[in-house]
Amino acid sequence: MFLIIDLAMSSPMTSSASWQLFWAFLRVGLLGFGGGPAMIPLVRAEVVTRHHWLTDEEFADVLAIGNTLPGPIATKMPGYIGYRVNGISGCIATVVAIILPMIVAMIVMLGIFSRYRDVGWIRGMGQAVVPVVMIMMAQLTWDFFDKSKASLGWLVSIVMAITSGGLIYWLGVHPGWVIGAILLAALLRPKSNKKAEKSA
Amino acid sequence: MIYWELFLAFFIPNIIGYGGGPAIIPLIETEVVGRYGWMTAQTFAETLALGNALPSPIATKMAGYIGYEVAGIGGAFVAVAATVIPTLLLMLGALGLLYRHRNSPRVKRMSQWVRPVIAMMMGWLTLGFLLESVNSSGMMHTLIIGVIAGIALIRFKTHPAFVVVGALVYGGLFLG
Numbered sequence: 001m002f003l004i005i006d007l008a009m010s011s012p013m014t015s016s017a018s019w020q021l022f023w024a025f026l027r028v029g030l031l032g033f034g035g036g037p038a039m040i041p042l043v044r045a046e047v048v049t050r051h052h053w054l055t056d057e058e059f060a061d062v063l064a065i066g067n068t069l070p071g072p073i074a075t076k077m078p079g080y081i082g083y084r085v086n087g088i089s090g091c092i093a094t095v096v097a098i099i100l101p102m103i104v105a106m107i108v109m110l111g112i113f114s115r116y117r118d119v120g121w122i123r124g125m126g127q128a129v130v131p132v133v134m135i136m137m138a139q140l141t142w143d144f145f146d147k148s149k150a151s152l153g154w155l156v157s158i159v160m161a162i163t164s165g166g167l168i169y170w171l172g173v174h175p176g177w178v179i180g181a182i183l184l185a186a187l188l189r190p191k192s193n194k195k196a197e198k199s200a
Numbered sequence: 201m202i203y204w205e206l207f208l209a210f211f212i213p214n215i216i217g218y219g220g221g222p223a224i225i226p227l228i229e230t231e232v233v234g235r236y237g238w239m240t241a242q243t244f245a246e247t248l249a250l251g252n253a254l255p256s257p258i259a260t261k262m263a264g265y266i267g268y269e270v271a272g273i274g275g276a277f278v279a280v281a282a283t284v285i286p287t288l289l290l291m292l293g294a295l296g297l298l299y300r301h302r303n304s305p306r307v308k309r310m311s312q313w314v315r316p317v318i319a320m321m322m323g324w325l326t327l328g329f330l331l332e333s334v335n336s337s338g339m340m341h342t343l344i345i346g347v348i349a350g351i352a353l354i355r356f357k358t359h360p361a362f363v364v365v366g367a368l369v370y371g372g373l374f375l376g
Contacts, residue, residue, distance in 0.1 A: 033360065035258040037220040064302040065295065067311060071214040071287030072221040074257035079288040080295075091292075095284055102256035103264030103276065109250060110265060114243075124376020126242065127337045128367040129249035131345040134329035135353055136252055136360065140222050141326055144319035151312045160316035161323075169324060175230055179216040179314055186309040 017086040022093040024051060025078050029098040036074030043077055053085050074098060202271050203278045209236060210263050210282035218311040219318055221259035224283075226321035228262060229328075238270050241332045253364040259283055337375055345370060 024046040032039030047053045066076045082094030116122045148157040167173040213227030251261045267279025333342040352358040
């Protein structure tokens with residue numbers, strides 16, 4: 001894989017910065033498993049170590065800024081870095097490189113799969129992956145709860161989880177309202193907050 | 201209007217979901233399976249399984265595929281745009297402001313306080329997958345696959361792609 005991409009990098013087309021960005025983030029996209037947060041070290045390897053587009057400190061700042069915003073980190077960071085290196089075309093190059101190949105792969109593979117869904121053993125394959133995603137989701141649940149426990153303490157975490165769960169699943173409040181209210185409270189509450197100081 | 205609904209279904213999860221792509225999954229499930237009914241829990245699980253077996257960010261893979269399923273190429277474009285563009289524009293546009301506040305306790309608090317809610321929703325989704333699987337494959341197969349997948353993923357840190365392929369083989373042979 002590296003060989004193919006390295007060959008491509010030495011072709012004359014790659015002289016422009018956007019192509020360099022494209023190849024760098026194509027590698028990140030193809031080698032990064034486990035969702036955006038797991039890909040950050042790969043982004044760093046390309047951006048800081050290999051291409052020197054950012055220093056270590058700048059990279060840490062960009063990551064910190066990315067984390068102040070919601071949404072996937074693996075498109076915010078590359079998009080920003082692409083923009084910084086080569087403007088709008090750099091931004092488009094990085095985002096397209098990191099997301100497009102696997103979106104196409106998803107559409108093609110699931111398209112083929114759903115065409116033969118009526119065949120018994122194909123349907124069986126689909127059923128068998130449900131317990132696997134259940135385990136993966138359980139892992140994520142644990143991971144998020146664990147981080148929450150580390151910053152808020154287990155009591156606050158559990159109370160917040162149960163309260164929000166009751167609102168969302170029992171009373172049928174849209175999660176957007178619940179999370180929106182929490183974000184507003186976090187933003188508006190005075191700074192002298194014990195919890196925030198402890199973790200800052 | 202289907203494009204507007206698709207936009208909202210992906211815009212809302214991405215504008216409130218702190219914690220990167222994985223945090224957005226239960227929020228997307230709420231919209232796609234719960235609110236709009238574009239997918240069943242089973243097809244959502246299949247999409248997520250393939251998404252976890254392939255590299256690159258999970259939020260955009262889900263958006264691209266679900267958008268395509270609902271409204272073709274245009275739908276894929278709308279869903280991916282709603283996922284990527286708003287927060288990226290915020291980052292580019294408000295960089296100075298965000299830079300000043302990147303270490304502010306208030307900003308840190310925002311992502312910290314959202315976490316228990318996301319954890320709760322992830323737990324709920326886990327339960328949903330359990331019920332779905334027991335319902336379609338039965339308790340025994342669910343238990344066998346779940347335990348083996350759990351040991352492989354957690355104890356031996358097996359690559360998710362291999363675990364998904366293993367489950368596909370099991371399902372092809374013993375289910376359906």
